[in-house]
Amino acid sequence: MKKVTRVMAAIAAGAMALTVSACGGSSNANGAKVNSDKTANDSASCTNTVKKKGVQKVTVWAWYPAIEQVVDDFNETHDDLQVCWNNGGQGGGEYTKFQNAIKAGKGAPDVIQLEYEAMPQFMAGKEQHLVDLSQFGFTDHKDDYTEGAWKSVQLGSEDKVYGVPVDLGPFVMYVRQDIFDKYNVKVPTTWAEFEQAGKDLKAAGYDGYLTDFAPNGTAFNIALFAQKNQNVYNYSASDPTKASVNFNTDGVKEVLDYWQNLVKEGLVDTTDANTNDWTTNILGGKYATWVQASWQTGYLKGAGDTNGQFRIYNAPVWDDSTPMVNQGGSAWAVTDQAKDTEAAYKVARELFDSDKAQEIGVTDGGLFPAWTKKLQSDSFKNMEEEFLGGQKLNEITIPTAEGYKGYSFLPFQTYAYDEQVKTFTSIVKDGKDTTSNLKSLDETLNNYAKQQGYTVE
Missing domain, CATH: 3.40.190.10 (Periplasmic binding protein-like II)
Structure with a gap:
């Protein structure tokens, strides 16, 4: 993009x-x-x-x-x-x-x-x-x-x-390669290594954050849950009178507890996405990584002078069972x-x-x-991105796109997103209890579904 x-x-x-x-x-x-x-x-x-x-x-x-x-x-x-x-x-x-x-x-x-x-x-x-x-x-x-x-x-x-x-929007990790090289820190491949990389950067003198967890970054947050095989939305056009959510699961709790802990450790920021501060931090080296959709390359290219500083890597995974996910x-x-x-x-x-x-x-x-024809073409596979230091970025993105299996969304997605932002702000940014907040989110959204005439199961 x-x-x-x-x-x-x-x-x-x-x-x-x-x-x-x-x-x-x-x-x-x-x-x-x-x-x-x-x-x-x-x-x-x-x-x-x-x-x-x-x-x-x-x-x-x-x-x-x-x-x-x-x-x-x-x-x-x-x-x-x-x-x-x-x-x-x-x-x-x-x-x-x-x-x-x-x-x-x-x-x-x-x-x-x-x-x-x-x-x-x-x-x-x-x-x-x-x-x-x-x-x-x-x-x-x-x-x-x-x-x-x-x-x-x-x-x-x-x-x-x-x-x-x-x-599509293959879920990848943008890395400020210059920052990782300067502080001699290994680029993480798992979420456990991700946390350790944040600690290593901080210990080496880096005064920024490992990344940002934007409470209002709705699609990003859902991608994180998808990595845990958590499909929090239940809806199908084959039976469109039914709709419900289920956030209060062990998988979702584990994801949010992980990010809450990174914030408490001072490794991760919680600036809302699409704000001036957020943009400044991304472009100014305040964030050493940015886990996002691969088409954000276009945003980075057009928003500031960071040519050659970023590289794309696979998004960190929980373990070998982590599925390929998509954002957008x-x-x-x-x-x-x-x-x-x-x-x-x-x-x-x-x-x-x-x-x-x-x-x-x-x-x-x-x-x-x-389109599979384009994905499988030699020109697309071998495309080099000057902005990413000449990296053949599609060596990363194509397997992610081809491995993605889909995700379902709600017919009242707007309302769901608005309520999620409140909940994730409370949990990750404010450090509140995960279980009670997720239980409340489920009740709010399922009650809303009933009010709109849907059957909740």
Whole structure:
């Protein structure tokens, strides 16, 4: 990811400002409706220039960097369909606009960019606002995407799929190599070694922190739980009337107790993410490591002068059973307001289908691809990143992406994240009791689920 706007969009989306009730509204109990009006978009307003006149248009909302180049490539290579693209907002801004269109019954695009964690809120309860693409044969393309990305768009279903995967965020560790070299400290590979590295740096005279545990770093915190095989959210589009959480487990407690202890030892900071102090600390060498999604390389490149100082390593693990995990990523979804649903599906499937479009996405857009063809290409495997000292970073990221198995999220993810921030602040930053706080979090979120009409089991 090459642009600061991309990472800021991801952070904003981590705090999505809307929910979808399990009850009420216009419901499509048997799935999102399928339409076939080929002329409804003839007068649609587009940000891009549609050069081929008299050709059926498909409307798209997206904020991917370099998306206009991808759209132009599609339009140049297709005579049957033309993409009419607009930026509907970034992350939460787009989702709010989409939700308003759902309430109004009009105004949504045919195809929309959605982050994986945002998709369930548009499939909440009896409401089905994302089209099941399996009816168009999309399951035949399963092998075109990584296993984790594919499961992310199935939303817990076994035989349905609600989006076309685009990108992922392999969970890795950014290391200030210059700091570790200066103090002659070994780069850690396990969380036990991670703690020891912090002690060694401190003993050697380093006056910064090993890293930061941002209580509001919601996706980061969930990735840490995933490493412990803890899926704290229970939701599936195959039975969308049920939703619940379970944070009060031994695995989650162990993770939070570990970080609470690092804070008490003075090894880890607790500055909130996406603040001026947080950015200054990352770029200024106040943090010796940063455990995050691999596309943060683009953020680092665009935010300050740290060229050649960082390297990417595998994220520390608990033991040999620690799974590969992911932080972020998104897909194309076809909405229930698509004027010609099958045409919208074709656009969603083919926008990033060509080698040229995928290269634009990776090189100009900074995306980490969910496409197996790109992941397995020699050019991607051997890509050197000058910012990381010429490191072949994908030697680290590709196995992580290919090993990721997926994760489920809630249809009220915004509310869950907001409550999690309060709880993790209390536990990790303020040093409060882990068990009682997690019990309270479970009660709060499960009660909220019941209030929204979900069955909690």
